Amino acid sequence: MNQKLPQRIASxxxxxxVYISASIITAAPIIALSFIFDFDNIVLLALASIPANLIVIFYYTRNRFSSAFSGAFASNSINYSAANVGLILLVTLCCIVLLDPVQAFLPLNDWGREExxxxxxxxxxxFLLACIAAPVLEEIIFRGIVLKGLLQSNSPVKAIVISALLFGIIHFNPPQSIQAFLLALLIGWIYYRTGxxxxxILVHFINNALSFSLFQITSLKDFDTLYSILNNNTLYFSIELTTLLLFIGGLISLNKLFRLSNNLASNPVTAL
Known part of the structure; x- marks a missing residue:
């Protein structure tokens, strides 16, 4: 029998x-070995997240794996032109900059910072774990399974917020959880509008790839936020305000793009 997607609080x-159990099952052997042989390998621990995510995906798509995501990766949601991809890139980058104050100003313990x-x-x-595996597997789970299921029996706003909240919680790190929740609101809206x-995955990749790329710059390794890099209140808040305006404009443009694409999809003759 097919497993229903999570639609209500009970589910x-x-x-x-299921998610926590899968994470514990895959991570437990590595944690045990680290105690026995006195080693600490963050890569092995991070690698354990891959089979954990695959277990969750398999649980919710078993007996119908081939059709579970039919059309999800080949949607006619938008025309993937340079301009449209650039618009998504702009909105994503603006969102990342607007999330900077969360880590810069909120007095939260960053438990996983060193890891x-x-x-x-x-x-x-x-790169493989943060920029490839995480965006692909986490989007399949939290948008393709959780949000898709919630949208079947809840309002779009409620479904997007709950799925984003779950996405934030599973990061288990206060600053990262808040940022993940807020970013997931944007990603959830995109999924709701386009399917x-x-x-x-593209938005998630941009977010993780930016963090990864900045860390590879030696002079920036010791800085965790844009605020600490600039070290100038006037410049920082000017950038944040400008970014907010760009973000709002980008969302309006993106909304028009999705509406146009949906109209063309429902009335293909008009696209000729």
Whole structure:
């Protein structure tokens, strides 16, 4: 029998249980070995997230794996022109800049800061895990499974907020959780408007790839925020205000693009 996608609070508890259980099962052997042989390998621990995510995906798509995401990666959501991709890039970058104050000003404990830096300090593994595996697998789970299920029995706003909240919680790190939640609101809106996981993965990739790329610049390794890099209140808040205006304009343009694409998809004759 096919497993239903999580649609209500009760099914979300089950999802969380499945997700946590899968994470524990895959990470436990590595943690045990680290205690026995006295080693600490963040790469191995991060690698454990891949089978954990695959377990969750398999659980919710078993018996119908081939059709579970039919059309999700080949949607006619937008024309992938340079201009349109550039617009998505602009909106994503603006969102990232607007999230900077969360880490810059909120007095939150960054539990995973050193572990994240250790992972990113290994360019090959850092890129594969943070920029490839995480965007693809996490978007399949949190947009392609969780949000898709919630949209079937909840209002779009409620579904997007709840799925974003779950996405933030599973990061288990206060600053990262808040930023992940806010970014997931944008990604969730994009999925709701397009049904295209490719766009969600693209936005997620841009966010992670930017962090990864900045960390590879030696002179910026010791800076965690744009605020600490600039070290100038006037310049920083001027950039934030300008970015906010660009973000709003970008969202309006993106909304028009999605509306136009939806109209063309429902009335293909007009595209001739």
């Amino acid at each position: 979300l508890w089950l999802f969380f249980l 994240t830096k250790e992972l990113l300090s290994k360019p090959l593994w850092g 295209d996981l490719s766009l969600c």
